[in-house]
Amino acid sequence: MKIIASNFKTNHTRKSTKEFVNAIDKFLTDNKIDNEVLIFPTATSFDNFDTVKNLKIGAQNAYYTKNGSFTGEIGTEQLDEFAIKTILIGHSERRHILGETQKDLTLKYNYYKALGYKIIYCVGEPLEVREKGITETLGYIWEQFEGIDLSYDKLIIAYEPVWAIGTGVVATAVEIAQVHKKIKKKISQPLLYGGSVKPENLEEILEIDNVDGTLIGTTSWDVEQFKQMIEITSKN
Ligand code: PGA
Numbered sequence: 001m002k003i004i005a006s007n008f009k010t011n012h013t014r015k016s017t018k019e020f021v022n023a024i025d026k027f028l029t030d031n032k033i034d035n036e037v038l039i040f041p042t043a044t045s046f047d048n049f050d051t052v053k054n055l056k057i058g059a060q061n062a063y064y065t066k067n068g069s070f071t072g073e074i075g076t077e078q079l080d081e082f083a084i085k086t087i088l089i090g091h092s093e094r095r096h097i098l099g100e101t102q103k104d105l106t107l108k109y110n111y112y113k114a115l116g117y118k119i120i121y122c123v124g125e126p127l128e129v130r131e132k133g134i135t136e137t138l139g140y141i142w143e144q145f146e147g148i149d150l151s152y153d154k155l156i157i158a159y160e161p162v163w164a165i166g167t168g169v170v171a172t173a174v175e176i177a178q179v180h181k182k183i184k185k186k187i188s189q190p191l192l193y194g195g196s197v198k199p200e201n202l203e204e205i206l207e208i209d210n211v212d213g214t215l216i217g218t219t220s221w222d223v224e225q226f227k228q229m230i231e232i233t234s235k236n
Contacts, residue, residue, distance in 0.1 A: 001034070001035050001036070002035060002206055002211075002212060002213040002214075002233050002236055003035065003036045003037075003038070003156065003190055003192060003212060003213030003214075003233075004035060004036075004037055004038070004213055004214055004216070004229060004230055004233040005037070005038035005039070005040070005058075005120065005158075005192065005213070005214070005215045005216065006037075006038070006039045006040065006216055006217075006220035006221070006226055007040045007060065007088065007091070007194075007215060007216065007217050007220070008039070008040055008041045008042060008045075008060070008220075008221060009060070009093070009217055010042065011042075011221050012041060012042065012045060012221065013045065014044060014045045014047075017041045017042070017045035017047075018045070018047060018049075019223075020039070020041075020223050020226075021039060021041075021047075021049050021051065021055075021057065022049075023223050023227075024037065024039065024051075024055060024223070024226065024227070024230070025049075025050075025051040025052055025055055027227050027230065028052050028054065028055055028230070029052055031231070031234070033054075033230060033231075033234045034054050035054065035213075035230070035233055035234050036054050036056070036213075037054060037055045037056070037230060038055075038056050038057075038058055038086060038120070039055070039056070039057055039058070040057075040058045040059065040060045040088055041057065041060075042060070043059065043060070043061075043062075043074055043078070046059075046078075046079075046081075046082040046084065047082060048082055048083070056086050056118070057082070057084060057086070058084060058086030058087055058088060058118070058120070059074075059079055059084050059086070059087045059088070060088050060091070061087075061088065061091075061094060062074050062075060062076070062078070062079055062087060062108075062112075063075050063108075064107050064108045064110075064111035064112070065111075076115065085116070085117050085118060086117060086118040086119075086120070087112050087117050087118070087119055087120070088120045088122065089105055089108050089109055089112065089119055089120070089121050089122070090105050090109075090121050090122040090123060090144065091122045091160075092122060092124055092160060092162045092165055093165075096126070096162065102143065102144065102146055102147065103147070105147075105148075106146070106147030106148065109121065109147070109148055109149070110147075110149075113149060113152050113154075113155075116154065117154065118154045118155075118156065119152065119154060119155050119156070120156045120157075120158055120192070120215065121148060121155060121156070121157050121158070122157075122158045122159075122160055122194070122215070123141050123144040123145070123157065123158070123159055123160070123183075124141070124144075124159055124160040124161045124162050124164075124165075124194075124195070125137045125140045125141060125161055125162060125163075126162040126163065127162065127163035130161060130163060134178060134179075137179065138179070138182055141159075141179070141183070145186070150186055150187050150189075152189075153189070155187070155189045156189060156190045156191075156192060157183060157187060157189065157190070157191050157192070158191075158192040158193070158194050158215040159176070159179055159180060159183060159191065159192070159193055159194070160193070160194035160195045160215065161175070161179075161195050163195075164194075164195025164196050165194065165195045165196070165217065166196070166217055166218055167195075167196060168196050169195075169196055170195060170196040170197070170201055170205075171193075171195060173204065173205075173208050176193055176205065176208050176211065177208050177209055177210070180193070180208065180209065180210035180211055181209065181210055183210075184210040190212035190213060191210055191211065191212050192211070192212060192213045192214055192215045193205055193208070193211050193213075193214055193215070194214060194215035194216065194217070196218075197214045197215075197216045197219065197229070198216075198218075198219040198225070198229075199219065199225055199228045199229055199232065202214065202229050202232045202233070203232050203236060206232070206233065206236040207236065213233065214229075214233070216229065
């Protein structure tokens with residue numbers, strides 16, 4: 001059964017997040033949809049949401065600590081308050097805009113793995129790497145696996161080409177299939193695709209071999225579009 005995840009990034013307020021989560025919860029219940037649905041709101045919108053089991057709330061980011069002096073960060077003490085046991089690690093915006101290094105990500109990964117969190121670990125190449133070809137693209141992705149235990153059973157990987165994130169440019173089915181096939185040779189856990197997924201292209205993406213679901217940004221912030229994409233996911 002395919003997975004669908006919504007990454008809110010720096011969008012929605014506490015109020016609109018609550019409305020969104022409640023609407024999705026109701027939608028899943030009313031339509032008896034039991035696909036795994038993940039929502040990553042901003043940390044300021046965390047709450048003790050009462051949802052169906054297959055709807056999980058995760059953290060877009062947290063530091064590898066319980067608590068301490070890490071200004072601007074949150075740790076597991078704050079996540080525990082909301083029973084959050086799911087985290088995104090390695091998203092391209094954290095790597096490329098916020099400057100997280102592979103070493104930072106490895107420390108974070110190992111910390112949350114030791115605590116048994118479900119980890120959605122993101123990888124993906126920038127445009128200049130993709131333009132050099134598939135060998136360079138795969139080489140770049142393998143480096144993003146350095147220090148990452150790919151045998152961890154609560155791992156989900158998301159392949160998100162950087163040039164396809166938030167740009168409206170989606171990778172072609174051939175490009176997605178090629179990379180997914182290679183990554184799947186290394187893992188048995190689910191592998192998601194992310195990058196400009198929308199209601200109009202979701203079905204086609206879900207039909208590609210080795211695509212176990214999607215991680216969606218922009219189009220998922222609208223509750224009606226997200227519902228539509230959940231419905232499509234449940235039928236594929
Ligand atoms: P996008 O973002 O759907 O807006 O391209 C995807 C992501 O960053 O996870």
